[in-house]
Amino acid sequence: MVGLVFRRIIFSVSQKNYPVKLGFYLMLSMVLVGGQDRWDWYKQVQRYTLEFSTAVFLVSTYPWHKLYGWLNSESPLKSQISKEQQRNLYSQYELRELTAQNLYLRQLLDLKQRDHLNVKFASAMYETGNFFSRKIILDQGTQDGVELGMAVIDAQGVVGQITKINPLHSEVTLITDSSIAIYIPKLQMRGVLFGARNLEEVMELNYMSVDAPLEVGDVLFTTGLDGVFPVNYPVARISSIVRPAGQAYAKIQCQPMANLVTIRHVMLFQQAQNK
Numbered sequence: 548m549v550g551l552v553f554r555r556i557i558f559s560v561s562q563k564n565y566p567v568k569l570g571f572y573l574m575l576s577m578v579l580v581g582g583q584d585r586w587d588w589y590k591q592v593q594r595y596t597l598e599f600s601t602a603v604f605l606v607s608t609y610p611w612h613k614l615y616g617w618l619n620s621e622s623p624l625k626s627q628i629s630k631e632q633q634r635n636l637y638s639q640y641e642l643r644e645l646t647a648q649n650l651y652l653r654q655l656l657d658l659k660q661r662d663h664l665n666v667k668f669a670s671a672m673y674e675t676g677n678f679f680s681r682k683i684i685l686d687q688g689t690q691d692g693v694e695l696g697m698a699v700i701d702a703q704g705v706v707g708q709i710t711k712i713n714p715l716h717s718e719v720t721l722i723t724d725s726s727i728a729i730y731i732p733k734l735q736m737r738g739v740l741f742g743a744r745n746l747e748e749v750m751e752l753n754y755m756s757v758d759a760p761l762e763v764g765d766v767l768f769t770t771g772l773d774g775v776f777p778v779n780y781p782v783a784r785i786s787s788i789v790r791p792a793g794q795a796y797a798k799i800q801c802q803p804m805a806n807l808v809t810i811r812h813v814m815l816f817q818q819a820q821n822k
Contacts, residue, residue, distance in 0.1 A: 601714050633668050639702035667815040683719040690714045698816040704781040704804025729767040729782050752799040757790040
């Protein structure tokens with residue numbers, strides 16, 4: 548009896564039941580969001596649902612993809628240009644790496660370590676998120692060898708990390724929505740850079756003394772201790788420093804080196820385990 552009344556309230560089209568239905572769906576959404584990181588069975592349901600929907604999408608759009616590919620087939624020249632862009636992106640990474648080696652007199656990556664880097668290329672498709680965060684969706688997924696936790700960088704600096712993935716696409720959490728360990732060359736010390744978690748593309752360097760000899764324009768680099776990001780790769784540049792009188796810590800804001808607004812091509816890194 549109770550179930551019958553409940554079904555009539557939830558699934559009826561009467562406007563009188565709108566507040567009850569709204570409350571029910573709000574509670575249901577809160578339970579699903581809250582259980583996303585707590586229930587293993589819920590993660591499995593999400594995974595199988597995603598794989599099933601992906602299969603349905605591929606089957607339903609296969610004829611259109613074939614037609615689109617036939618109408619927009621790449622010429623050999625266009626394909627060669629794309630490959631040259633990828634080589635240029637990797638060359639810029641190598642140039643920054645070698646510059647850092649000479650600047651800090653440290654052997655960052657020898658040939659053996661370089662072999663332990665699994666490098667893949669991807670392109671940004673679109674952005675997603677809300678007023679408090681931004682995510683980037685890439686055109687590479689598990690079928691392309693992308694894995695969770697891979698570091699994402701471009702030619703200018705660190706972009707973020709792969710946090711969600713499906714067979715066709717992957718989602719990048721930007722450094723402005725997370726935190727990252729950094730190295731401060733001028734102070735010869737490490738610190739943590741915190742994302743402001745907003746749309747202003749700024750990060751904060753907390754717990755720095757007001758007497759710290761930092762200046763606007765100083766560049767912060769990765770430490771490599773997290774085993775995720777390459778060593779000594781640019782992360783952010785200090786954009787503003789406020790030293791309040793009578794306070795122990797300065798308020799330091801930083802701008803990511805990577806252009807997170809107009810990002811297009813990125814590299815995905817994963818450091819293989821030592822054998």
